[in-house]
Amino acid sequence: MSDKQFKHKLYVKKNKEVSFTADTLAKIETVISHYPEGQQKSALIPVLQIAQEELGGSLNVDSMDYVAGLLHITPIEVYEVATFYSQFYLEPVGKYVIEVCQTGPCAICGGEDIMHYLEEKLHIKVGETTEDNLFSLKGVECLGACGSAPVMQVNTEFYEFLNIEKIDEIIATLRNTSELTKPESLSWKERLS
Amino acid sequence: MERKIILENNDIEGIRFLDVYRQNGGYQSVEKALKTMTPDEVVSEVKTSGLRGRGGAGFPTGLKWSFIDKKSNNPRYLVCNADESEPGTFKDRYLMERIPHRLLEGMICSSYALGANTAYIYVRGEYKYIVGILNEAIKECYKNGLLGKNILGSHYDLDIYVHCGAGAYICGEETALLESLEGKRGNPRLKPPFPAVKGLYDCPTVVNNVETLANIGWIVNHGGESFAKIGIGKSTGTKLISACGHINKPGVYEIELGFPVEEFLYSEAYCGGIKNGKELKAVIPGGSSVPILPKELILNTLKGEKRLLSYESLADGGFESGSMLGSGGFIVYDEDDCIVRNTYNFSRFYHHESCGQCSPCREGTSWMDSVLYRIENGNGRMKDIDLLVNIASHIEGNTICPLGDASAWPVAAAIRHFRNEFEFHVEHPDIVRNIKHGSILQYTNK
Numbered sequence: 001m002s003d004k005q006f007k008h009k010l011y012v013k014k015n016k017e018v019s020f021t022a023d024t025l026a027k028i029e030t031v032i033s034h035y036p037e038g039q040q041k042s043a044l045i046p047v048l049q050i051a052q053e054e055l056g057g058s059l060n061v062d063s064m065d066y067v068a069g070l071l072h073i074t075p076i077e078v079y080e081v082a083t084f085y086s087q088f089y090l091e092p093v094g095k096y097v098i099e100v101c102q103t104g105p106c107a108i109c110g111g112e113d114i115m116h117y118l119e120e121k122l123h124i125k126v127g128e129t130t131e132d133n134l135f136s137l138k139g140v141e142c143l144g145a146c147g148s149a150p151v152m153q154v155n156t157e158f159y160e161f162l163n164i165e166k167i168d169e170i171i172a173t174l175r176n177t178s179e180l181t182k183p184e185s186l187s188w189k190e191r192l193s
Numbered sequence: 194m195e196r197k198i199i200l201e202n203n204d205i206e207g208i209r210f211l212d213v214y215r216q217n218g219g220y221q222s223v224e225k226a227l228k229t230m231t232p233d234e235v236v237s238e239v240k241t242s243g244l245r246g247r248g249g250a251g252f253p254t255g256l257k258w259s260f261i262d263k264k265s266n267n268p269r270y271l272v273c274n275a276d277e278s279e280p281g282t283f284k285d286r287y288l289m290e291r292i293p294h295r296l297l298e299g300m301i302c303s304s305y306a307l308g309a310n311t312a313y314i315y316v317r318g319e320y321k322y323i324v325g326i327l328n329e330a331i332k333e334c335y336k337n338g339l340l341g342k343n344i345l346g347s348h349y350d351l352d353i354y355v356h357c358g359a360g361a362y363i364c365g366e367e368t369a370l371l372e373s374l375e376g377k378r379g380n381p382r383l384k385p386p387f388p389a390v391k392g393l394y395d396c397p398t399v400v401n402n403v404e405t406l407a408n409i410g411w412i413v414n415h416g417g418e419s420f421a422k423i424g425i426g427k428s429t430g431t432k433l434i435s436a437c438g439h440i441n442k443p444g445v446y447e448i449e450l451g452f453p454v455e456e457f458l459y460s461e462a463y464c465g466g467i468k469n470g471k472e473l474k475a476v477i478p479g480g481s482s483v484p485i486l487p488k489e490l491i492l493n494t495l496k497g498e499k500r501l502l503s504y505e506s507l508a509d510g511g512f513e514s515g516s517m518l519g520s521g522g523f524i525v526y527d528e529d530d531c532i533v534r535n536t537y538n539f540s541r542f543y544h545h546e547s548c549g550q551c552s553p554c555r556e557g558t559s560w561m562d563s564v565l566y567r568i569e570n571g572n573g574r575m576k577d578i579d580l581l582v583n584i585a586s587h588i589e590g591n592t593i594c595p596l597g598d599a600s601a602w603p604v605a606a607a608i609r610h611f612r613n614e615f616e617f618h619v620e621h622p623d624i625v626r627n628i629k630h631g632s633i634l635q636y637t638n639k
Contacts, residue, residue: 046356
């Protein structure tokens with residue numbers, strides 16, 4: 001949170017028309033109905049997640065203002081939430097956001113090497129996006145999968161027990177297919193079952 | 194002795210689904226509670242059981258429930274804390290992924306006991322796929338009359354909704370979680386008033402961890418007294434331990450509280466010993482926030498007694514020579530791991546996750562982060578070590594929420610037990626600068 005600051009350019013309103021499809025609006029209505037009357041602000045995080053997903057993977061001032069209108073709250077209430085949570089991206093990201101865990105248990109099991117290898121392989125630094133807009137690389141804090149360290153998350157999928165060969169395979173698959181593939185099952189889960 | 198409560202029937206195929214779960218005794222507690230018990234009777238069983246919060250603090254659950262403001266005319270809420278973000282902890286994820294109905298069963302009984310008609314499960318943003326699993330399970334419950342209006346003909350109504358966070362460690366703190374659930378930044382609230390009086394939307398609210406709630410079904414079925422017989426002393430029941438780090442068999446294990454640490458570490462049924470035949474160096478027994486303990490102190494207490502996995506035994510000796518059970522995130526370090534690098538890593542984590550509300554935490558975590566960075570990279574000074582101890586002592590106890598303490602404890606404990614490694618870093622900047630990974634201990638012996 002501390003290292004993510006609103007860049008000035010984000011304040012410039014682009015005045016682009018933002019709108020959701022009827023389906024999305026219905027989905028948002030359902031989310032709002034989960035909270036008591038008058039507490040529609042509770043739906044802010046879920047609605048921002050929907051907005052981010054629908055509007056190309058990241059948020060900007062236009063989309064945040066639109067969300068504020070939907071929930072009948074002021075734009076600043078949306079900005080303060082969007083800047084607080086690390087999963088809201090305020091700058092454009094690639095189709096696949098690769099988030100490599102950098103915290104303790106992953107770090108001692110090679111998480112840092114995984115990050116360096118990805119930087120070399122994708123020819124970008126942490127925080128950057130490849131030229132073809134396919135991959136964004138981010139270092140994140142604990143993903144809650146320490147038992148299968150080192151791990152990374154690509155969009156919503158977890159990839160665990162990583163090594164160089166696995167990363168080569170994952171990147172190749174993501175480059176060649178249009179859909180995110182389900183990762184293989186975890187060995188510690190099998191062991192316990 | 195193997196004793197399973199939460200992970201019972203975990204290995205049955207399809208246990209994730211309602212029909213299989215019910216065939217194996219699932220949801221009996223809901224029938225029992227709703228049809229034969231009053232809400233107060235459920236609360237009193239939970240009190241008798243001695244169940245303590247599994248999220249880290251270990252506060253007695255029944256007592257927490259009894260604080261709920263009964264005079265208030267506002268609706269009451271139960272909120273399940275599934276914002277599992279403590280580094281080293283991944284038990285709730287495992288539980289929700291494998292047996293989501295165990296949690297829902299516990300939540301229905303708990304909501305009934307508390308008189309809540311709406312309950313929320315706050316899942317951390319990174320576990321987005323878990324939201325799908327939980328929603329499927331909830332849908333099954335609605336279809337089978339276990340949720341919604343007039344559950345099983347008992348005239349009791351309950352709705353459960355899943356709410357997904359968006360990546361903030363601080364939202365695991367209960368009042369920050371409530372703020373986040375209200376659509377705000379996750380800034381913890383000043384207590385009192387406690388959530389039991391003024392929680393979600395200023396209404397009486399109880400926030401419980403996933404694992405805590407998963408125990409409730411068993412307690413209703415078998416009675417609080419049977420539960421209290423499991424475990425040791427005031428540590429009743431079982432605990433899920435998330436074992437990770439340099440061990441042969443990382444994973445989630447359910448142990449009866451009071452299980453010996455040494456056996457847990459070396460037994461083939463659990464961690465299976467240290468990876469690659471190396472020596473054990475240290476263990477963090479309860480998630481990154483609790484003090485690290487060197488080999489001698491994790492296996493035995495200072496008094497020479499065997500260290501057990503229980504609230505009391507792990508805390509034996511205070512912070513001088515003990516630690517905490519915390520959330521049960523059991524992180525194991527081998528002889529080649531560098532404690533300084535690891536401490537720096539956790540400091541960076543707390544710096545990143547501080548919400549910025551209280552000055553001691555906002556400034557202190559950033560300060561410790563930068564001092565540890567320079568020590569780790571060979572630019573440290575000898576007085577930096579005492580400076581770190583000093584900063585840590587000024588954060589501890591001076592913040593609204595426990596994140597301040599959580600950032601201070603690991604630093605203070607690492608210096609307390611591994612001061613020689615910090616000194617080595619300061620004395621040998623050239624060696625330290627050239628080594629980016631692993632331990633520098635191999636050079637200390639030369």
